[in-house]
Amino acid sequence: AQSVTQPDIHITVSEGASLELRCNYSYGATPYLFWYVQSPGQGLQLLLKYFSGDTLVQGIKGFEAEFKRSQSSFNLRKPSVHWSDAAEYFCAVVPLSGAGSYQLTFGKGTKLSVIP
Amino acid sequence: KAGVTQTPRYLIKTRGQQVTLSCSPISGHRSVSWYQQTPGQGLQFLFEYFSETQRNKGNFPGRFSGRQFSNSRSEMNVSTLELGDSALYLCASSLEGSGGGVPNIQYFGAGTRLSVL
Numbered sequence: 357a358q359s360v361t362q363p364d365i366h367i368t369v370s371e372g373a374s375l376e377l378r379c380n381y382s383y384g385a386t387p388y389l390f391w392y393v394q395s396p397g398q399g400l401q402l403l404l405k406y407f408s409g410d411t412l413v414q415g416i417k418g419f420e421a422e423f424k425r426s427q428s429s430f431n432l433r434k435p436s437v438h439w440s441d442a443a444e445y446f447c448a449v450v451p452l453s454g455a456g457s458y459q460l461t462f463g464k465g466t467k468l469s470v471i472p
Numbered sequence: 473k474a475g476v477t478q479t480p481r482y483l484i485k486t487r488g489q490q491v492t493l494s495c496s497p498i499s500g501h502r503s504v505s506w507y508q509q510t511p512g513q514g515l516q517f518l519f520e521y522f523s524e525t526q527r528n529k530g531n532f533p534g535r536f537s538g539r540q541f542s543n544s545r546s547e548m549n550v551s552t553l554e555l556g557d558s559a560l561y562l563c564a565s566s567l568e569g570s571g572g573g574v575p576n577i578q579y580f581g582a583g584t585r586l587s588v589l
Binding site: 392397398399400401402407446448450458459460461462464465 | 505515516520528562574577579582
């Protein structure tokens with residue numbers, strides 16, 4: 357079955373430490389890939405996306421993600437976490453389709469806590 | 473440019489009632505999608521509207537419906553509310569569903585939090 361998996365429900369890191377959030381997908385063909393962030397009481401903000409090309413993608417707020425086809429993964433990284441990064445992070449996909457409409461399919465999310 | 477605006481931000485209803493939520497997309501955006509977010513099921517796609525037509529629909533019962541107006545504003549309606557409908561309902565807008573086969577970015581509103589008592 358097609359799915360998006362975020363194995364870590366909750367991660368706690370110290371401020372200044374590095375961060376990696378995992379995302380794996382199960383689709384016949386590589387879908388379009390996204391990472392969104394949701395702060396408490398807020399909607400979703402796009403951090404970065406991967407459609408094709410360079411497998412290392414740069415996003416906003418100092419985040420980057422690496423697409424690895426062999427591992428069906430699209431992991432999110434940040435070299436040095438700030439307290440303001442505490443939020444919930446969602447990996448999402450859009451399957452390849454010739455249709456004009458598309459829908460985002462989300463992982464269950466990873467909640468990030470940051471220790472000062 | 474103003475972002476996606478959802479009203480109201482909070483709603484409290486009782487079982488059996490119906491509710492209407494509103495979404496004003498970013499100016500110039502013609503596609504509006506709705507998602508339901510709950511702690512148990514996560515984020516799930518409800519439906520997408522483009523040019524006043526429902527173009528895609530998720531796996532939700534017929535109690536969930538929506539529409540889009542000529543100015544691209546969208547409403548969703550839930551009839552005969554159940555306790556399980558308590559959720560954050562998110563609206564997202566994009567220029568179109570996709571252009572040249574590549575998805576246009578969806579921009580999300582802050583959501584409407586619905587509590588069903």
